[in-house]
Amino acid sequence: MVAQNPVLNNALPEITEAAVGVLQRDNGMVLLAERPKGKPWAGYWEFPGGKIETDETPAQALKRELFEELGITITHFYAWLTRTYQYDAQYDAYGVLQSPAKTVKLHFFIVDEWQGDPVGMEDQATSWQNPENLTVDPMLPANQPILTALGLHPTYAITNLKEMGATLFFEHLKLALEHGLMMIQVREHYLSPQELKLFAEHVIELATPFDAKVFINGDVQLALELNAAGVHLPAHKLMQLTSRPEGLLCGASCHNQLELAYAEVLGFDYVTLSPVKPTMSHPDAQPLGWDVFGQLVTGYSLPVFALGGILREDLHTARSYGAHGVAMQRDIWGMV
Numbered sequence: 001m002v003a004q005n006p007v008l009n010n011a012l013p014e015i016t017e018a019a020v021g022v023l024q025r026d027n028g029m030v031l032l033a034e035r036p037k038g039k040p041w042a043g044y045w046e047f048p049g050g051k052i053e054t055d056e057t058p059a060q061a062l063k064r065e066l067f068e069e070l071g072i073t074i075t076h077f078y079a080w081l082t083r084t085y086q087y088d089a090q091y092d093a094y095g096v097l098q099s100p101a102k103t104v105k106l107h108f109f110i111v112d113e114w115q116g117d118p119v120g121m122e123d124q125a126t127s128w129q130n131p132e133n134l135t136v137d138p139m140l141p142a143n144q145p146i147l148t149a150l151g152l153h154p155t156y157a158i159t160n161l162k163e164m165g166a167t168l169f170f171e172h173l174k175l176a177l178e179h180g181l182m183m184i185q186v187r188e189h190y191l192s193p194q195e196l197k198l199f200a201e202h203v204i205e206l207a208t209p210f211d212a213k214v215f216i217n218g219d220v221q222l223a224l225e226l227n228a229a230g231v232h233l234p235a236h237k238l239m240q241l242t243s244r245p246e247g248l249l250c251g252a253s254c255h256n257q258l259e260l261a262y263a264e265v266l267g268f269d270y271v272t273l274s275p276v277k278p279t280m281s282h283p284d285a286q287p288l289g290w291d292v293f294g295q296l297v298t299g300y301s302l303p304v305f306a307l308g309g310i311l312r313e314d315l316h317t318a319r320s321y322g323a324h325g326v327a328m329q330r331d332i333w334g335m336v
Helices: 058-070 141-150 166-178 193-210 220-225 257-265 289-297 312-320
Strands: 015-023 030-034 049-051 073-087 097-099 102-115 126-129 155-158 183-186 213-217 230-233 249-254 270-273 304-306 325-328
Touching: 015 030, 015 058, 015 073, 030 058, 049 058, 058 073, 058 102, 073 141, 102 141, 166 193, 183 193, 193 213, 193 220, 213 220, 213 249, 220 230, 249 257, 257 270, 257 289, 270 289, 312 325
Parallel strands: 015 102, 155 183, 155 325, 183 213, 213 230, 230 249, 249 270, 270 304, 304 325
Antiparallel strands: 015 049, 030 126, 073 102
16 A cells, blocks of 8 residues: 655554444445544544554454444454555644654454444544545545445446347346446457447446446456446456556456455555356366455455355355455356
8 A cells, every 4th residue: 555655764663453444334325433632633534443452353453442432332244454554744733743653554344233323432523424425524544445445336247248148138237237236347358349349338328327337348448438437457467567547446357366466566446356166257267265265365455356156145255255245247147
């Protein structure tokens, strides 16, 4: 993760580890809290949480902090992203140090069930917010990638025109959009450039009234030309880059730790990791399995979609292993 500024004397401050809870309602709204007066970065908004004590795991700290800060008992949550951020020192108008430079390692959790109504136990203001359309500011700078990640729906559909045919595919796309589909990747390598453009245009046309995000596989220029939400790059194209494409959300296909690390270095917005299970698309590929998948994404900073032989019913399992969500080419369209 890119730091605010280089740390003085080229020495990193001691790392402070914190557990952070993203309380999320079924409609995607998340709870933000304003840092109270007397604390560093007072007046800034953040996700609730706090420092992990030496005798605590991140999950234990999460439960304690949310009880202390919001008066709630959390009953179900997923480990999500882990991000490191370097904060500059803060000074007041007279040059007096208010908060020293520090490096924080933030363990984010998605919290989807809790007991009690969240209230500011430290007299801090709280607000339920749409992560893609905040009405409070300023946000703590470490949280912008988190807001971007929260705008990615956990169910990610990949087009399957070749197997389904145009009539059936567009019928199923309309039904899926009406039932809440919010992320679609256009991946039809067999089409000619003109055919692909026409197909992608129609997908975007149908998706736009639902505010669903459409990603174009492998073609940055086409994504820009069609004003798509983003581009999704295969692994070999990812590894050829020296910087991420500008003006688009960026995703990449990854299959191992090296590719995951490179997407992280380039600051991509999400990745898919595959194949988790045997898949018709790549029958000769060795499946990772859930245990290896979980090992690869533990402590990772980008949202990861599990891909490869995935069914809609696998979402809970995927999230329990650290995934942001699931990506599918067949089951999402009723093909399995």
